Amino acid sequence: MFPVLQLGPLVIQTxxxxxxxxxxxxxxxxxxxxxxxxxxxxxxxxLILVSLITGLLGxxxxxxxxYPSAFASSPLSIFALSPQMLSxxxxxxxxxxxxLIITQRKKLPAWTTLDSLVSLLAMMTVALGIAHLASGxxxxxxxxxxxxxxxxxxxxxxxxxxxxVLALLVLALLWPARKYRYSAWxxxxxxxxxxxxxxSAVSWIIxxxxxxxxxxxxxxxxxxxxxxxxxGISVWGxxxxxxxxxxxxxxx
Amino acid sequence: xxxxxxxxxxxxxxxxxxxxxxxxxxxxxxxRPAPGVLENPSLTLARPGFxxxxxxxxxxxxxxxSLSSLRGKPVILNLWASxxxxxxxxxxxxxxxxxxxxxxxxxxxxxxxxxQDREEDARQFVLKNHLxxxxxxxxxxxxxxxxxxxxxxxxxxxxxxxxIRERVIGGPIAEALLRAxxxxxxxxxx
Numbered sequence: 141m142f143p144v145l146q147l148g149p150l151v152i153q154t155x156x157x158x159x160x161x162x163x164x165x166x167x168x169x170x171x172x173x174x175x176x177x178x179x180x181x182x183x184x185x186x187l188i189l190v191s192l193i194t195g196l197l198g199x200x201x202x203x204x205x206x207y208p209s210a211f212a213s214s215p216l217s218i219f220a221l222s223p224q225m226l227s228x229x230x231x232x233x234x235x236x237x238x239x240l241i242i243t244q245r246k247k248l249p250a251w252t253t254l255d256s257l258v259s260l261l262a263m264m265t266v267a268l269g270i271a272h273l274a275s276g277x278x279x280x281x282x283x284x285x286x287x288x289x290x291x292x293x294x295x296x297x298x299x300x301x302x303x304x305v306l307a308l309l310v311l312a313l314l315w316p317a318r319k320y321r322y323s324a325w326x327x328x329x330x331x332x333x334x335x336x337x338x339x340s341a342v343s344w345i346i347x348x349x350x351x352x353x354x355x356x357x358x359x360x361x362x363x364x365x366x367x368x369x370x371x372g373i374s375v376w377g378x379x380x381x382x383x384x385x386x387x388x389x390x391x392x
Numbered sequence: 393x394x395x396x397x398x399x400x401x402x403x404x405x406x407x408x409x410x411x412x413x414x415x416x417x418x419x420x421x422x423x424r425p426a427p428g429v430l431e432n433p434s435l436t437l438a439r440p441g442f443x444x445x446x447x448x449x450x451x452x453x454x455x456x457x458s459l460s461s462l463r464g465k466p467v468i469l470n471l472w473a474s475x476x477x478x479x480x481x482x483x484x485x486x487x488x489x490x491x492x493x494x495x496x497x498x499x500x501x502x503x504x505x506x507x508q509d510r511e512e513d514a515r516q517f518v519l520k521n522h523l524x525x526x527x528x529x530x531x532x533x534x535x536x537x538x539x540x541x542x543x544x545x546x547x548x549x550x551x552x553x554x555x556i557r558e559r560v561i562g563g564p565i566a567e568a569l570l571r572a573x574x575x576x577x578x579x580x581x582x
Contacts, residue, residue: 144543144561151478151543151562203572210571213488217568224560225569276439281429292437324400338412345416349423353430353441360424368416375409383402 141276141291155271156223162267163192166260174256179248184256187242195235202230251330251381258336262311265340269304278303280350297350306343313339325382334378341371438539440559444469444550445538449503449528452515457501457526460554466577467499467550468570471530471541473509474517479545482564483521489570490525498574500525505541507533549573551580 145152167188174184203225204211204218211218217225243253272278280297282288288295314326314336326332344367348354355362436443444467448458459467470486472479483502490500504514506529518527530536539546547565549558557580558573 146543153561207568207572207575210568210575213492213571214485214567217566220566220568222560222566222569224558225566225572281425292439292442293435342412342416345420349419354425356425356430360420364420368413368420371416372413375412379402379405379409382400382405 141274143275153223154274155277158271158274159264159267162264162270163260166263166267169259169263170256173259174253177252177256179252179256183246183248184253187239187246187248187253188257188260190242191235191238194238195231196226198234199226199228199231202227202234205230249329251333254330255332258314258332262307262314262336265307265343266304266311269300269307272303273300276300279352281352283350296352299347299350299352302350303343303347306347307340310336310339310343328381328384330381331378334374334381338371338374338378341367341374345371438548438556438559440556442556443554444548444556447535447538449530449535451526451528452518455526457528459501459550462499462501463554464552465497465499466552466574466580467501467548468574469548469550470500470502471505471535471539471544471546472502473505473544474513475509476544478563480517482545483517483523485565485567485570486525487521487523488567489574492571493574493578494525496578498578501528502526503528503530503535505533505536505544506531507536549577551577 142154145154145157167185170188171182171185175181200218206227239257242248243250276291278299279291280288280299280302282294283297284295285297287298289298289301290296314332326335345364348361348363348367351361351363357365436445438445444459446458446460448456450456459469468486468489470482472483474480486500486502490498494500502523502525504511504527506514511529511531514527514529517523528535535541539548543561545563545565547560547563547570548556549560551557557577560569
């Protein structure tokens with residue numbers, strides 16, 4: 141595990157660096173897919189950048205709203221480069237709303253744009269697995285299996301590796317290709333997005349099995365129930381996009 | 393297998409989806425964790441979600457302080473050295489927060505990593521900056537080892553029940569973050 145890289149007085153958080161690289165690579169890939177699908181060059185790139193900036197602002201404002209008295213005593217802290225002072229739900233909400241507004245105002249095709257953004261999300265999922273590997277977060281249950289890794293005082297399932305490998309697999313399956321012989325299942329508009337959700341849900345269900353932490357509900361993991369529900373919604377959405385004219389499963 | 397359009401029909405997709413959902417549900421049920429197998433915060437480790445490793449050190453004034461003796465109070469544990477510029481820069485913020493919160497039971501422990509510092513330099517730094525919270529000397533490097541210190545400064549926010557809630561590696565830490573974390577710990581305190 142390498143949670144930090146110390147270069148002289150400079151402390152670089154390795155997980156943050158990995159996520160940043162993943163974001164950059166994902167953005168390039170999303171733009172490539174968008175151009176292949178006829179979206180003018182730069183539109184998706186700008187959409188992601190603006191959503192990122194507003195998302196970060198939203199996350200910081202959300203944190204300030206949560207602890208206003210902390211900032212009343214030291215208002216300059218508002219500008220501090222501290223990732224711990226971000227409210228993730230607020231940031232995601234603002235980024236989502238920004239994406240929605242820009243997509244509508246710039247008249248971008250919604251499903252094609254979502255399909256393009258899948259490249260970014262898939263790359264970020266890979267980066268998240270590597271970031272977990274660097275930080276030692278999302279660690280596994282103790283195991284006697286030969287591929288177990290020594291971590292936090294025990295030999296454990298390398299859940300961070302499972303997570304990374306599965307994410308790479310999802311990324312490879314959904315790799316942007318103009319025409320690919322075996323990719324009829326993700327060719328119609330919107331199917332790539334639903335396929336990503338479904339495949340990620342399956343990956344999540346598998347990885348969570350070996351995680352050391354978690355909350356149980358009715359004796360099973362809560363996270364897996366959520367992933368299973370996402371899987372159900374995704375295959376439903378996927379089918380609707382794949383066969384838009386079909387009203388009954390019997391028609392082919 | 394060739395996924396051509398003739399194979400990809402609504403019927404095959406529906407069957408595939410139902411099989412996938414069924415297999416996933418079966419997997420979730422069959423691989424459910426046995427009672428008590430999921431880890432709880434009883435493990436001792438210097439990272440968020442775990443019990444903070446205990447230690448006992450002497451302060452600059454010669455008193456003995458152990459972390460376990462502070463159970464029931466939120467603790468901010470700062471690992472520092474007098475030669476480290478970010479450590480120097482953030483100390484006034486710790487002093488401000490200490491002045492505002494110590495009457496509400498918040499404890500700040502500044503552990504000087506004396507193996508990589510000099511006791512006299514640490515003492516001079518404390519005097520110069522008028523620090524009134526306890527400054528401990530890790531002369532044997534015990535805390536440095538226990539907390540696997542990779543970078544300075546490192547700050548831990550420990551709840552009243554002894555669990556590390558947040559860890560900030562590097563600095564200088566923003567004063568608002570210190571205050572926000574203290575508010576969070578006070579809010580959690582029984």
